[in-house]
Amino acid sequence: MAANELVKIRRELHQIPELGYQEIKTQRYLLERIKDMRQDFLTVETWRTGIFVHVKGSVGTKTVAYRADIDGLPIEEQTGYADFRSRHEGAMHACGHDFHMTIALGVLSHFAEQQPRENMLFLFQPAEEGPGGALPMLESGTFKKWWPDEMLALHIAPEYPVGTVATKPGLLFANTSELFITLKGKGGHAAYPHTANDMVVAASQLVTQLQTIVARNVNPLDAGVITIGVIKGGTKQNIIAETATIEGTIRTRSIDTMKQIKARIEALVAGIEVGFACKASIDYGANYCQVYNDEASTAAFIDFAKRYEAVTFVRAPEAMTGEDFGYFLEKIPGMMFWLGVESEHGLHDARLEPKEEAINVAVDLLIRYLKERDQNGYRGEHE
Numbered sequence: 001m002a003a004n005e006l007v008k009i010r011r012e013l014h015q016i017p018e019l020g021y022q023e024i025k026t027q028r029y030l031l032e033r034i035k036d037m038r039q040d041f042l043t044v045e046t047w048r049t050g051i052f053v054h055v056k057g058s059v060g061t062k063t064v065a066y067r068a069d070i071d072g073l074p075i076e077e078q079t080g081y082a083d084f085r086s087r088h089e090g091a092m093h094a095c096g097h098d099f100h101m102t103i104a105l106g107v108l109s110h111f112a113e114q115q116p117r118e119n120m121l122f123l124f125q126p127a128e129e130g131p132g133g134a135l136p137m138l139e140s141g142t143f144k145k146w147w148p149d150e151m152l153a154l155h156i157a158p159e160y161p162v163g164t165v166a167t168k169p170g171l172l173f174a175n176t177s178e179l180f181i182t183l184k185g186k187g188g189h190a191a192y193p194h195t196a197n198d199m200v201v202a203a204s205q206l207v208t209q210l211q212t213i214v215a216r217n218v219n220p221l222d223a224g225v226i227t228i229g230v231i232k233g234g235t236k237q238n239i240i241a242e243t244a245t246i247e248g249t250i251r252t253r254s255i256d257t258m259k260q261i262k263a264r265i266e267a268l269v270a271g272i273e274v275g276f277a278c279k280a281s282i283d284y285g286a287n288y289c290q291v292y293n294d295e296a297s298t299a300a301f302i303d304f305a306k307r308y309e310a311v312t313f314v315r316a317p318e319a320m321t322g323e324d325f326g327y328f329l330e331k332i333p334g335m336m337f338w339l340g341v342e343s344e345h346g347l348h349d350a351r352l353e354p355k356e357e358a359i360n361v362a363v364d365l366l367i368r369y370l371k372e373r374d375q376n377g378y379r380g381e382h383e
């Protein structure tokens with residue numbers, strides 16, 4: 001696909017962001033673009049709001065998979081885009097999944113025209129931002145039928161210039177768990193606090209206490225994050241709130257630290273229940289396992305990236321970002337890398353404006369890399 005065609009696709013996708021498992025228009029749009037491609041080697045199967053596309057190789061003894069996530073975020077866009085802003089109120093592609101999908105379409109269209117030796121599997125995966133599409137997609141009959149030998153994915157990186165790719169072997173992204181806490185007390189008139197049981201005060205205390213866990217309970221040589229992104233409670237300024245909810249995310253480098261943090265959260269919440277004579281419930285929502293890059297797959301990618309003159313390779317530090325792609329890497333050797341897109345504003349920011357030149361950089365890089373691997377053999381073939 002030509003660079004201007006890819007930019008057009010990205011802009012069309014940017015206008016229709018949809019949240020996890022609501023990607024109806026996105027799926028329809030992707031299916032239309034896939035239908036425009038040469039069909040001789042393709043088999044397309046939908047899975048919920050996602051899509052699998054299998055490319056039959058001329059030899060077809062191995063399969064390499066490439067995954068792109070397709071959901072948007074509940075953010076009201078504040079970019080400077082005039083012509084292609086999100087048309088969906090309160091939703092935005094603020095994590096670059098419009099780029100991820102466009103890049104996957106660009107790579108797929110190449111291999112739809114030029115049949116690879118080995119099979120390829122493209123996954124357009126819903127719900128990466130939550131509740132998680134990777135694990136159920138991995139467990140689906142379609143995935144099992146086309147089970148790959150190796151798997152790749154990328155994520156845009158606003159902090160790197162266009163032309164940069166970054167990754168590392170081993171741990172790349174953290175273990176994550178969502179966190180939803182509901183506190184239920186007794187509402188009442190603002191003027192009669194002694195007759196009520198104020199959950200705004202209880203929630204405020206709890207948020208402050210939660211921030212002590214990483215500071216006071218986690219080994220400083222280990223790492224953890226507890227971010228509370230939402231706190232809601234009450235209905236009016238002169239009514240004492242009967243309920244309050246707290247929503248956040250927990251990030252850790254190790255599973256043990258995740259367990260330790262959850263135990264501390266439960267102890268603190270139990271303390272709030274006693275201290276405020278209220279009822280509390282905790283829901284950990286979606287949990288993602290770490291993204292752990294396979295040594296051999298990552299070494300092959302880094303070796304290529306260092307030789308490929310169109311990109312600069314940077315060794316990435318570990319990040320506390322989460323990615324349900326980690327579930328695939330738990331079962332299948334593979335790797336994920338960052339793609340530099342240079343934006344002043346970062347991921348999950350309403351002003352994120354990744355540079356579109358990065359799309360073509362990624363498409364060319366992936367086509368060349370996959371072609372080289374296709375000629376030289378994927379994991380297990382020449383090892």
Ligand SMILES: CC(=O)N[C@@H](CCC[C@H](N)C(=O)O)C(=O)O
Nearest residue numbers: 129130176177178249321322323
């Ligand atoms: C790359 C990225 O930003 N990923 C998200 C993944 C969401 C994880 C999960 N829903 C949670 O909030 O814990 C991230 O926030 O890191």
